[in-house]
Amino acid sequence: xxxxxxxxxxxxxxxxxxxxxxxxxxxxxxxxxxxxxxxxxxxxxxxxxxxxxxxxxxxxxxxxxxxxxxxxxxxxxxxxxxxxxxxxxxxxxxxxxxxxxxxxxxxxxxxxxxxxxxxxxxxxxxxxxxxxxxxxxxxxxxxxxxxxxxxxxxxxxxxxxxxxxxxxxxxxxxxxxxxxxxxxxxxxxxxxxxxxxxxxxxxxxxxxxxxxxxxxxxxxxxxxxxxxxxxxxxxxxxxxxxxxxxxxxxxxxxxxxxxxxxxxxxxxxxxxxxxxxxxxxxxxxxxxxxxxxxxxxxxxxxxxxxxxxxxxxxxxxxxxxxxxxxxxxxxxxxxxxxxxxxxxxxxxxxxxxxxxxxxxxxxxxxxxxxxxxxxxxxxxxxxxxxxxxxxxxxxxxxxxxxxxxxxxxxxxxxxxxxxxxxxxxxxxxxxxxxxxxxxxxxxxxxxxxxxxxxxxxxxxxxxxxxxxxxxxxxxxxxxxxxxxxxxxxxxxxxxxxxxxxxxxxxxxxxxxxxxxxxxxxxxxxxxxxxxxxxxxx
Numbered sequence: 383x384x385x386x387x388x389x390x391x392x393x394x395x396x397x398x399x400x401x402x403x404x405x406x407x408x409x410x411x412x413x414x415x416x417x418x419x420x421x422x423x424x425x426x427x428x429x430x431x432x433x434x435x436x437x438x439x440x441x442x443x444x445x446x447x448x449x450x451x452x453x454x455x456x457x458x459x460x461x462x463x464x465x466x467x468x469x470x471x472x473x474x475x476x477x478x479x480x481x482x483x484x485x486x487x488x489x490x491x492x493x494x495x496x497x498x499x500x501x502x503x504x505x506x507x508x509x510x511x512x513x514x515x516x517x518x519x520x521x522x523x524x525x526x527x528x529x530x531x532x533x534x535x536x537x538x539x540x541x542x543x544x545x546x547x548x549x550x551x552x553x554x555x556x557x558x559x560x561x562x563x564x565x566x567x568x569x570x571x572x573x574x575x576x577x578x579x580x581x582x583x584x585x586x587x588x589x590x591x592x593x594x595x596x597x598x599x600x601x602x603x604x605x606x607x608x609x610x611x612x613x614x615x616x617x618x619x620x621x622x623x624x625x626x627x628x629x630x631x632x633x634x635x636x637x638x639x640x641x642x643x644x645x646x647x648x649x650x651x652x653x654x655x656x657x658x659x660x661x662x663x664x665x666x667x668x669x670x671x672x673x674x675x676x677x678x679x680x681x682x683x684x685x686x687x688x689x690x691x692x693x694x695x696x697x698x699x700x701x702x703x704x705x706x707x708x709x710x711x712x713x714x715x716x717x718x719x720x721x722x723x724x725x726x727x728x729x730x731x732x733x734x735x736x737x738x739x740x741x742x743x744x745x746x747x748x749x750x751x752x753x754x755x756x757x758x759x760x761x762x763x764x765x766x767x768x769x770x771x772x773x774x775x776x777x778x779x780x781x782x783x784x785x786x787x788x789x790x791x792x793x794x795x796x797x798x799x800x801x802x803x804x805x806x807x808x809x810x811x812x813x814x815x816x817x818x819x820x821x822x823x824x825x826x827x828x829x830x831x832x833x834x835x836x837x838x839x840x841x842x843x844x845x846x847x848x849x850x851x852x853x854x855x856x857x858x859x860x861x862x863x864x865x866x867x868x869x870x871x872x873x874x875x876x877x878x879x880x881x882x883x884x885x886x887x888x889x890x891x892x893x894x895x896x897x898x899x900x901x902x903x904x905x906x907x908x909x910x911x912x913x914x915x916x917x918x919x
Contacts, residue, residue, distance in 0.1 A: 421567065422504025426556060427538040429729065432737040433556070435510075436460040436545045437489075439471065444547065447473060447483040459491065459502070466502060470495035476581060479514050479673075486551050488512045489544075490559070506563055510544055511555040516673035518753030519734060520727055522555055524761075525641050525672040527726065531717050532633040535568040535657075535668045541730075543737055553738060553746055560592070560655050560668070569659055569666075575602060577656040584651050584691045585665075586610075594658070602658035606665050610695040619701050626692065627664040628702060629709075634667050635693055636710040639686040640718060640768060642678040645671070649687030667692070676757065679764040683710050683771050700832050700889030707890055711772050720765040724758055778828045778892070780915070788915040790895065793824040801899070812908040814857075816901040819849060823898035824908065825862075828915075830886045830893050837861065837895055838881040839913035841871055846904030848872035854898075857906035858882070862894040872901070877909065883918075 426433065436459070439447070443455035451473035459466040470492040473483060481487045494506035502508060513519050522539045529536035542556040558564055565572035575594030583589060586607045589600075596602060602625075609621035622628055638646045646669060647654040653671040658664075684707060688694040696702040731754040738747040780788045793812055795803040799820025806813045812824045837859050848856035848870065856870035857880075864884040871878065886893065895915070897908040 421538075422501070422563065423538065423558060426503050426505075426540040427558075429733070432541050432543060432733055433461050434543045434545070437471070437491075438547055443471075444483065447471075447487075451480075451483065451487070454492075454495070456496070457491070459493075461502075466493055466500060468496040468500075469493050474509065475512070476671075479512060479671075481512055481514065483546075486512045486514070487546075505558055505561075507559040507561045509557040509559055510542065511557060511671075511673075512551075513553070513555045513673065516555075516753075517749045518731075518757050519553060519555055519750060520730060520754065520757055521675045522557065522672045523730055524723060524726060524757075525637070525643075525675050526669075528637055528641070528713075528717060528723075529634065529669055529672075532637055532713055534630050534634045534637070535564075535666065536672075537564060537670075541734060541737070543741060550741065552741075552743055553734065553750075560670070562593075565657060569657065569661075571660055574658040574660040575600075577603065577658075579652065579654060581652050582650070585656070586691060589656070596658045596660055602663070602665060603656070605663075606692065610691050615699055618695070619699050622695065622699065622702060625664060627659070627662070627666045628696075628705065631667050631692065632696060632702070632706040632709045633713065634669060635686040635696065635706055636683070636713045638669070639681065639710065640683050640713060640764070641672075641675040642681040643669075643672065643675055644677070644687075645674055647690045648693040649689055651690050676760040676764060679760045680767050683714055683768050684775065698888060700887075704889045707775070711775070714768040714772050718765060718768060720761055723761050727754060727758055727761070775829065779890070780828050780830050782917050786917045786919070788828070788917070790913055790915060791826050791828060793826050793897070793910075796823045796825055798822045806907070809907075810910045812897055812910060813905070814897075814899040814908075815905045816846070816899050816903050819902055821849075821851070821853075821898045821900045823896050825897075826895045827892060828895070829890045832886055832889050832891075834883070834885050834918040836881055836883050836916040836918060837914075838879060838916065839897070840877045840909040841880050841897075842877045842907050843871045843873065843875050844905040845874055846872040846899065846906060847902040849900045849902055851900050853900070855900050857899045857901070857908075859908075860884075860896050860898070862896060864893075870900070871906070872904070879912070 438458045439455055446455050454470040454472045457469045457471040459469050472490055473487045474490045475488040479488060489510045492507045493500045493502045526536040526539050537558045540556045542554050544551045544554045562572060573595045575596035576592040578590040578592050580588055585603050605625040609618060609625045612618035612621050635648055638648045645652050647667060655668045655670055657666045659666055686693055688697060696706055731750060734750050735747055782788045797803060799822060800817030801822030802815040803822055804813050814822050841857050843857050846856050852866055854867040854870050856872035858867045858870040859880050859882040860867040861884050867882050869880050899906045
């Protein structure tokens with residue numbers, strides 16, 4: 383069976399980056415999203431015309447929305463020659479996106495609340511997001527598509543031009559809600575508990591039960607919390623698999639990192655929902671409000687953040703961490719396709735611009751055009767950085783020979799204290815001449831599986847005046863984040879073998895090996911051919 387490292391190197395070797403500029407993207411057939419076709423509301427979320435939605439509420443209802451924006455009022459909605467009556471409406475939005483009714487409010491429309499059989503393009507409930515935190519109006523649609531391709535349930539997204547009591551509010555992001563209809567498309571049966579968030583609250587804190595006929599007293603959440611708090615790694619992994627849909631969760635982690643989604647679950651414990659699937663008994667995390675994305679396209683695709691309890695647990699559980707690394711590489715190389723995404727951006731932006739021209743909204747039109755270019759540029763940069771980071775990970779994966787020895791990668795100099803560092807060719811050695819204190823060094827990074835290791839090599843010194851430090855003194859070998867070294871050389875000494883022993887407790891942990899000189903003066907040489915990492919049995 384191929385090893386994780388061989389599979390990862392094979393994936394890295396298959397990376398393809400689309401060439402070309404930002405506007406327009408090279409024409410290519412779109413990858414079909416199975417959740418966007420042949421489903422209720424498909425015309426809202428594919429390439430149909432952007433709807434013009436007129437909303438009317440009474441004067442009393444309007445005053446009610448001023449006083450109590452979260453309380454439902456009754457509205458009449460007109461769109462496409464149809465009139466919908468007794469529609470429940472309230473305002474929505476969190477701290478960053480909420481706007482009062484006299485501004486550009488986000489709104490929730492429930493067409494079936496008072497009239498059970500009433501549907502809007504086949505949907506009982508929709509959200510109208512004001513997109514004040516995403517002037518491109520594109521992020522939610524593009525990233526929601528990525529989540530669904532990766533197998534993570536995410537609401538479909540379209541757009542609308544909205545008018546309230548004759549006042550033109552402008553362009554909105556139209557989105558299906560986390561409603562029973564949505565759950566029925568992704569889960570069978572769809573009778574489990576659906577949990578909503580309170581910003582910054584985790585699964586071990588207070589979440590809101592929206593609806594469901596699942597386990598009482600939040601027993602489904604409590605089982606996941608107990609799994610995360612299990613101290614034994616092997617038992618923790620067993621409990622995680624029983625309480626959490628791990629495959630979907632690591633996919634969500636991977637895309638949050640890929641999209642540098644700072645306001646999602648992993649990094650900020652925000653903008654997510656949880657469904658407890660009754661057929662499996664496992665929690666399924668689902669992303670929401672994907673508006674602030676790709677702001678840091680150079681962010682590591684392997685760093686989703688660790689504010690979320692479940693994310694932190696995944697990264698600290700060896701089999702789960704390995705699953706996350708594999709999934710991140712697969713998504714970066716197989717799902718994040720720049721040509722496909724740029725086509726979607728351009729096609730959606732074209733429809734938006736046509737709608738904005740029809741209502742003569744030149745200001746928003748300019749914003750969308752500018753943000754379209756920025757998003758395309760960010761996606762192109764992200765595709766390249768993801769390719770490089772996947773290759774770098776493949777190169778850093780430790781590969782041990784039959785004797786348990788691993789060749790070490792290129793050594794990088796870290797200057798400190800005015801030191802002189804260079805690689806001497808005769809003999810081939812890492813050379814450090816101490817400056818004015820500090821710990822100048824040469825460093826090499828690689829990914830290691832769980833195990834016990836010995837880092838060793840030959841070292842000689844000349845007139846070294848050692849500096850005492852909690853991490854060691856004189857010339858020596860060690861690993862960042864591991865215990866202090868107990869061996870070091872000072873004064874003048876011929877070649878000697880130094881060794882440093884350490885342990886890795888997380889699977890595929892990134893370890894930085896160090897050849898350093900902690901001294902006020904003097905010189906040290908580290909014999910490169912003798913430097914090696916051994917895996918102990």
